[in-house]
Amino acid sequence: MFVVLVYDMGEKRVTKALKRCRKYLNWVQNSVFEGEISESNLAKLKMELDKIIVTEEDSVIIYTLRTTRYSEREIMGLRKGGQDLII
Amino acid sequence: MFVVLVYDMGEKRVTKALKRCRKYLNWVQNSVFEGEISESNLAKLKMELDKIIVTEEDSVIIYTLRTTRYSEREIMGLRKGGQDLII
Numbered sequence: 001m002f003v004v005l006v007y008d009m010g011e012k013r014v015t016k017a018l019k020r021c022r023k024y025l026n027w028v029q030n031s032v033f034e035g036e037i038s039e040s041n042l043a044k045l046k047m048e049l050d051k052i053i054v055t056e057e058d059s060v061i062i063y064t065l066r067t068t069r070y071s072e073r074e075i076m077g078l079r080k081g082g083q084d085l086i087i
Numbered sequence: 088m089f090v091v092l093v094y095d096m097g098e099k100r101v102t103k104a105l106k107r108c109r110k111y112l113n114w115v116q117n118s119v120f121e122g123e124i125s126e127s128n129l130a131k132l133k134m135e136l137d138k139i140i141v142t143e144e145d146s147v148i149i150y151t152l153r154t155t156r157y158s159e160r161e162i163m164g165l166r167k168g169g170q171d172l173i174i
Contacts, residue, residue, distance in 0.1 A: 004091065004150060006093050006116070006118070006119050008116065008117045008118065008165075028148065029093070029095065029146055029148050030095045030146065031093070031095065031118070032093050032148055046161075046163065049163060050163065053163060053164045054164075055164045055165065056165060057164075057165060058164045058165060059116055059117065059162060059163065059164040059165040059166065060162070060163040060164055061115065061116050061119055061160060061161070061162050061163075062159075062160070062161045062162075062163070063091060063157045063159070063160050064157060064158050064159040064160075064161070065152065065157050065158060070150045070151060070152050071151050071152060072149075072150070072151040073148065073149070073150050073151075074148070074149045074151070075146060075147070075148050075149075076133065076136060076137065076140060076146065076147040076148075076149070077140045077141075077142045077144075077145045077146040077147055078095075078142065078143060078144060078145060078146040079146065
């Protein structure tokens with residue numbers, strides 16, 4: 001399945017969350033990740049994030065797409081992250 | 088078309104960008120918006136955001152989905168925003 005993941009984390013937890021997300025997905029932008037991921041890896045990722053997030057402060061949104069990819073992604077402004085896509 | 092929009096804006100410009108995005112899309116979470124939008128309205132929104140963003144600091148990502156909707160959206164942790172969905 002193809003997912004787009006966006007997080008909004010407290011500063012102290014960003015580095016940990018970034019590391020976990022990059023393990024399974026491509027880093028597109030600051031707080032946005034995407035990629036093909038198996039159901040079991042997505043479950044793993046969610047479990048790992050669950051341990052990091054403070055439910056009263058942080059949030060993670062995961063979009064699972066029906067198709068294998070979105071049809072278009074457009075970036076306006078700065079391209080933070082995104083290194084993963086070059087590799 | 089159905090789009091998911093994520094922005095990462097300097098604090099000073101967040102309120103303006105939020106206002107513009109809510110005009111056309113549903114506010115899902117802090118910096119995440121989604122919704123059905125016509126091509127011409129998307130063009131308008133992009134033009135409006137283009138006037139707000141500082142290209143060296145801010146970024147906006149727009150995913151256009153091939154299908155009318157994603158198949159699943161999961162939110163972990165805090166639900167900021169999202170008021171639009173209740174209406």
